[in-house]
Amino acid sequence: MMTKVLLVDDDRELGEMLTEYLDQEGFAATAVQDGETGVRAALSGAYAIVVLDVMMPGCNGIEALRRIRAQDRRLPVLMLTARGDDVDRIVGLELGADDYVPKPCTPRELVARIRAILRRTQVQEPDGASCGPLTAGALTLWPERRSLEWQGQPLELTSTEFNLLEVLVRNAGRVVSKQELSQQALGRPLARYDRGIDVHLSSIRHKLGLDAEGRSPIQTVRGLGYQLVRE
CATH class of the missing domain: 1.10.10.10 (Winged helix-like DNA-binding domain superfamily/Winged helix DNA-binding domain)
Known part of the structure; x- marks a missing residue:
């Protein structure tokens, strides 16, 4: 089964472009345009990772992340932040974001970050390795x-x-x-x-x-x- 990615960004055109690219790279991507919908989708248990934009009207990315982490500490969340905006970046990490990508970013860079996070969160023990603590x-x-x-x-x-x-x-x-x-x-x-x-x-x-x-x-x-x- 393809890995499901949730993209939460109010930029509809960017969401469509990134969704198409992620689909081409073997993911099953879904884009939503507001934080409220994003939180509900993230907590549904249907997605392996969430890509969350910080700058959104209403429920912004920081508030959405806060609400996700209040109920799920393990779901990987990758933040999209304004380039050079250290405040949002640090606040996001403090609230439990796994990593961030400054915008504007290339789809290739975003996919590379997603794969890096998923490799670590879905790691399997090599054959013959001890499964002990x-x-x-x-x-x-x-x-x-x-x-x-x-x-x-x-x-x-x-x-x-x-x-x-x-x-x-x-x-x-x-x-x-x-x-x-x-x-x-x-x-x-x-x-x-x-x-x-x-x-x-x-x-x-x-x-x-x-x-x-x-x-x-x-x-x-x-x-x-x-x-x-x-x-």
Whole structure:
């Protein structure tokens, strides 16, 4: 079956063009022109990923994302943002967007980002690989189930947050550069001035909280990257 993509953008002409291109690339794309309809469609369970424009009248992309994430933390959401608009971009990431593409963008770039996100969210364990959990201190993560527990309790993360934490768990005790994190968790090279990794990790830290000594299990190593402390 073809992967279903929901495109939410009030620009009807752009929506038709992107839908046609996505269909040619093997996706089953549906375009809607307003945030209210987009939220309902996204929460229907019919789509593998949502492409959501920030600038829409009425229920804009930020509000639509907020409402989607209130009910579904795992559905991948790719934001379309105005080029150079860092505020909307950071707010979107803080609310749980998986990634963003600045507009105007080429259909080819959009498809590449969609595929990169889906590769990570629909990852399959290679033949012969262990299906057991990964552990690091009080953290237990099941890659094949895309679920995790922190201090014995289930923890809800977005798909990209899960990807980032999985990379850190697999490298527990070692510093992982932002370039490595971007390649392995987002499926793309780290762009210059890209703060997406930092925003996602800040959200993960907030959800994990602090240990008994007031420290986060994810440490920043200035100038090098991030490290998950192996307890």
